[in-house]
Amino acid sequence: MKLFTNKMIPLALTVVMFGGLLAGCSKSTETPAASTASSTAPTTAPTEAATDAPATPAPDEKITLTVAMQSSDWSDAAQQMMDKFTELHPNIKIDFSQIPNDTSAEYLQPKAAANSLPDLFTIDGGDFGSQLAENGLIADLTNTDAGKDVVDGLKGVFTSKSGKLFGIAGGLSTSLIYYNKKLFEQAGITTMPQNWEEFLADCEILKGKGITPLTVAGGDGTINNTIWSTGFADSVISKDPEAVKKITAGTFDFNTPEYADVFTKAKTLYDKGYLVKGVVSLMYGQSNDLFMQGKAAMSFSGIWLAGTMMKSDFGTGVFMAPWNMKDQAKVPILATETGFGVAEGKHKDAAIQLLNFMTMGEGYYIYQNKKGNIPMMKATDESKIKIDPLISTYIKDSQASPVTGPLWFEFLPSEVQSKLVQTFQRVFTGELTPDAAAKFTDDTYKEAIKNKK
Incomplete structure (x- = not known):
């Protein structure tokens, strides 16, 4: 089922179709x-x-x-x-x-x-x-x-x-990457990255031109809407479509290389200098302002900001966060x-x-x-x-994707939710390795499940 055809369908019909899609399609x-x-x-x-x-x-x-x-x-x-x-x-x-x-x-x-x-x-x-x-x-x-x-x-x-x-x-709700068309043109980037490897290559090009590649709020829960949710979808759900059901059933194992990869990708961006300075304590509004001021080529954020982000002086484009590896399809967020x-x-x-x-x-x-x-x-x-x-x-x-992922707050136990921002900050600063972060999440999750029995 499709929400839009090549010609925009009436919105009254759009919302009815969307409702049927979420309620009845096999996701x-x-x-x-x-x-x-x-x-x-x-x-x-x-x-x-x-x-x-x-x-x-x-x-x-x-x-x-x-x-x-x-x-x-x-x-x-x-x-x-x-x-x-x-x-x-x-x-x-x-x-x-x-x-x-x-x-x-x-x-x-x-x-x-x-x-x-x-x-x-x-x-x-x-x-x-x-x-x-x-x-x-x-x-x-x-x-x-x-x-x-x-x-x-x-x-x-x-x-x-x-x-x-x-x-x-x-x-x-869905997360996506907004990009500054003017800065991409200055860097000579004409096609959008389709996978993680291409994304890193584009970030290196931007950095080489003296342009900060990406802003994301690392100081509050919006990092869970973006890097965590997308990372979980592409690294975990793509390999285990039943992951969300297992989490709600209390049987999921977070202490795996697939889940650690969520933090590995974040740490890679941080270590390579592709994230805006001060990302560890950067708040949601501050991150949005940096993008709108042209101080970062991309902003990893959400569709809920479209009314603001699409009205820039430099021209804003959007693309799906390419957190997938080269041989893997993207798993978009729909929530x-x-x-x-x-x-x-x-x-x-x-x-x-x-x-x-x-x-x-x-x-x-x-x-x-x-x-x-x-x-x-x-x-x-x-x-x-x-x-x-x-x-x-x-x-x-x-x-159009056969598999989609939810946002973090829709399925994670509240005890796990409350620890995610701090976990990212500890990974960024080197206090935790990605593997240790995966184990920490698993320990928190198992404790939460035990307390509910």
């Missing part, structure tokens, strides 16, 4: 609807019972909604959405706070334990949110307007063990973006009203066109959606 790395519960998730549920549909607050009822989002790359759009919503609903005030990217579980866990979750928040699909839903801390969004309209194929990792929809995905959840609390109805505005009302187009990714909702006005043709083509090519 060997399909993520289970819910994984084993996180041992760090709280066990105390609020006393308020869940309701399916939001009740509109009375016009004279004054409400303050607490909203916490990962939105550093679309903060202006987030604020615009909140302002527009409060303009339409003057009785609702929004206390909005921005949380660092890829730290939703760390931010939410202590608040959940204290039964003080924000009314609306960003949350990843997978283990942590599933347990919060099972414990009654997150509203089941199945029968809300947003829950009914979100693309079916994006629901799986936001569905708990008992079938509760605890989040609305923020869109289709869900961080989504939106609602707490079970006294302001749940108003929070769902805001959620519907963000995902189906005027707020949705503010969000979507800032992100520039593939829509996650079925009922969209295609005349209001702006997607760069290069991004459309990239998705089409990714969908």
Whole structure:
């Protein structure tokens, strides 16, 4: 099945086709609807019972909604959405706070334990949110307007063990490499690398021209979206298509040369001087800025940045990260973006009203066109959606792959997730060898599995 033909199909049909693709096509790395519960998730549920549909607050009822989002790359759009919503609903005030990217579980866990979750928040699909839903801390969004309209194929990792929809995905997610066309032209690179060997050769050419080849955030969890997830897909899933299922079943062995290769490739880039200076502590926003300022020829990032990265002064192109060896096909990443959840609390109805505005009302187009990714909702006005043709083509090519990989947070135990950034940093600085990093991950994983029994 293909998401796009040679001529762009209507977006309303696109999202329906995409939903069917994720739900029905045979992808060997399909993520289970819910994984084993996180041992760090709280066990105390609020006393308020869940309701399916939001009740509109009375016009004279004054409400303050607490909203916490990962939105550093679309903060202006987030604020615009909140302002527009409060303009339409003057009785609702929004206390909005921005949380660092890829730290939703760390931010939410202590608040959940204290039964003080924000009314609306960003949350990843997978283990942590599933347990919060099972414990009654997150509203089941199945029968809300947003829950009914979100693309079916994006629901799986936001569905708990008992079938509760605890989040609305923020869109289709995939990692890719953005490149500076002007700098590539200066270096004489006219064709995109198709494998790891060619990628290293191009990096050497760029370095020889005095151009920093690649920027990637090594100081926060976005390195897991990029180098880890792509490395795991190309080095592990390509050889063991059942790897994700084994991990969720508690039977996977991380202490292997294939998994160590994830860190070997990262260390190779670091040792050869192909990564931007300060990569070990470089944060997400800083990495994005370096690319947009023309200080690196490539940025390993995600489709969620397309709305920003494709609007450069130098001309931006994209290609699939060639982490595959010469005799091996690429394994692209296809997953869900961080989504939106609602707490079970006294302001749940108003929070769902805001959620519907963000995902189906005027707020949705503010969000979507800032992100520039593939829509996650079925009922969209295609005349209001702006997607760069290069991004459309990239998705089409990714969908054509017989095997795809998920993102790290969709299937790894939370204990393993929390150690990945530090593991990369220790590999970069030489504290751990790639083999030692593989063993460390395996030890962490086995301990997590043992604690859940």
